[in-house]
Amino acid sequence: MLTSQKSNQSLQKQEFNFKVLLVEDEPDIGAALKRVLKQQNYLVDWVKDGTEAWIHLENQQVEYAFAIFDWMLPGVTGLELCKRLRKHNNPLPILLLTARDRIEDKIAGLDAGADDYLVKPFNMVELVSRLQALQRRFGNLESSQLTVGNLTLDYCSNTVICENSALARGEIYLTNKELHVLEYLMKHPTQVISSEQIRTHLRQLHSESCSCVVSTHIRILREKLSECINPIETIHGLGYRFNLMDEST
Known part of the structure; x- marks a missing residue:
């Protein structure tokens, strides 16, 4: 208590x-x-x-x-x-x-x-x-980051950093919900995540009322990440998967 x-x-x-x-x-x-x-x-x-x-x-x-x-x-x-x-x-x-x-x-x-x-x-x-x-x-604490493949999420700046041999290093701003959707997929690489799992995750993070239209968030993320390799794969009838495959493979 x-x-x-x-x-x-x-x-x-x-x-x-x-x-x-x-x-x-x-x-x-x-x-x-x-x-x-x-x-x-x-x-x-x-x-x-x-x-x-x-x-x-x-x-x-x-x-x-x-x-x-x-x-x-x-x-x-x-x-x-x-x-x-x-x-x-x-x-x-x-x-x-x-x-x-x-x-x-x-x-x-x-x-x-x-x-x-x-x-x-x-x-x-x-x-x-x-x-x-x-x-x-523990004064060595830096801004928290999550790195998977060629993408790095920076929680302090609400950005995703794309490392790609074909591009210069670039930071892409994300809204909180976009960041949390991408984070959830990145934290479960190669796993198929359903739309309902992502909706539940967003509801848990946002205590205020929110419309959790997953397909909209995914579409916007793909647009923002269009200069990088496309890391979000649609598995028809099942959901989405964060694909770690590099374009060169």
């Missing part, structure tokens, strides 16, 4: 859109955390079990600024996620959330690789302050 507070107005928004991996299985807490983080201009990937979180961390090419793990998770626990990351020499800053408040538990969490430890129930102002402290401690 989260403690209520009237001091949210005192939070100072961070300037850049850093990417955060939030792993929390309690729907109310996860939704509240995601809402506050978005208000602070963070970009949030929220998953609800440790197994899915590990898939993001192990296989996806997202450059997270930091992660928030609940200790007790279905599948892989937050403590085990910390241990796995450190075993793989991954320096990702981690804030561990838990109802365990014994000193022995705090020591176990820090020894497993967590950089900070916050006991439930907690105040949102304190959570944001701790995250900002992590950013200061």
